[in-house]
Amino acid sequence: MKIKRITAYQVDLPLHEGSYKWSGGKSVDVFDSTIVRIETDAGVTGHGEVCPLGPFYLPAYGPGARAGIGELAPYLIGEDPTQLDRINRRMDAALKGHPYVKSALDMACWDVLGQVAGLPVCTLLGGRYGDDFVLYRAISQRSPDEMAANISSYREEGYRRFQLKVGGDPDVDIQRIHAAADVLEPGDKLVADANTGWLKHEAARVVRAVRDVDVYIEQPCLSYEECLAIRRRTDHPFVLDESIDGMEILLRANADLAMDVVNIKISKFGGLTKARQARDLCASLGVAMTIEDSWGGDVITAAIAHLAHSTPTELLFTSTDFNSYVTVSTAEGAPQRVGGRMSASTAPGLGVTPRMDVLGKPVLDVK
Ligand code: MG
Secondary structure, three states: OOOEEEEEEEEEEEEEOOOOEOOOEEEOOOOEEEEEEEEEOOOOEEEEOOOOOOOOOOOOOOOHHHHHHHHHHHHOOOOOOOOOOHHHHOOOOOOOOOOOHHHHHHHHHHHHHHHHHHOHHHHOOOOOOOOOOOOOOEEEOOHHHHHHHHHHHHHHHHOEEEEEOOOOHHHHHHHHHHHHHHHHOOOOOOEEEEOOOOOOOHHHHHHHOOOOOEEEOOOOOOOHHHHHHOOOOOOOOEEOOOOOOOOHHHHHHOOOOEEHHHHHHHHHOOOHHHHHHHHHHHOOOOOOOEEEOOOOOOOHHHHHHHHHHOOOOOHHHOOOHHHHHEEEOOEOOOOOOEEEEEEEOOOOOOOOOOOOHHOOOOOOOOO
């Protein structure tokens, strides 16, 4: 089987809440998503998606994704999309770095492989654990009272895990964490995600001020070393995210005992193939995981669901249903949240069929 055509589509994804705000005053109103379509000479078509969290979160941005896909596509025409490791080696040889660019292409190849095998991607990634898996809700950065109210309202929708966007003024963040903790019930879990936003002295003040609160601390500072310094002076369970973007740093962080949980975002690692490698290593090491992506619509949510559902339940700390945050549906068949949980499709491949009327005309067409 050979890839004969690669097309890409740009889709705007507005938010139900109007805007999403996190550390350092960063904010997005409309997400810029790219959906890739890979056509084969066997008539099988696969889809993938990449959707950066704005241009200022990770080194990734919407137009960059499309430029990179345009750069890589000619190298993939004529290649067999079902040979995932070969495809990834070819992409790495043709374009240094830029993992997010490769993510959508890799995802689309997994979709093809699943359809050819007649199996859901979840099965190909290792198997399905349980009927469904647990989700968290990200609580956009607002005043402490508004964030606590949002937790209560999402709790009524069924969520039991909440990721509080902090990383702002440390004094306000301390209030945010206390206000959020006050509205939780036994069994709920609270994560304070600073998204690299604090300096070390600020992070040190926050973790001390919330010492008696049952809260996880996620990526307090910009660099791995700063995070490690904070990790060593707090007894809160500790999550690393932005600093961990490949196997080398993952191994180092494990050796340094730098984290209790790691956040594996599909595009941060460069696609399902590499995220799965990291997932399997963490499972072997006993490191729990949040499995997700930076952001996305229906196709990414489907891919997240397959990777999360194929992760042993006790090691899956939490996952995300981005398609419930945005107002536009780009594909049929995407998983839908039920309460605070979700499950991967049982259809072959990713189990999604893009809505071509929503995708519109391709912005890239390589044959
Ligand atoms: Mg995070």
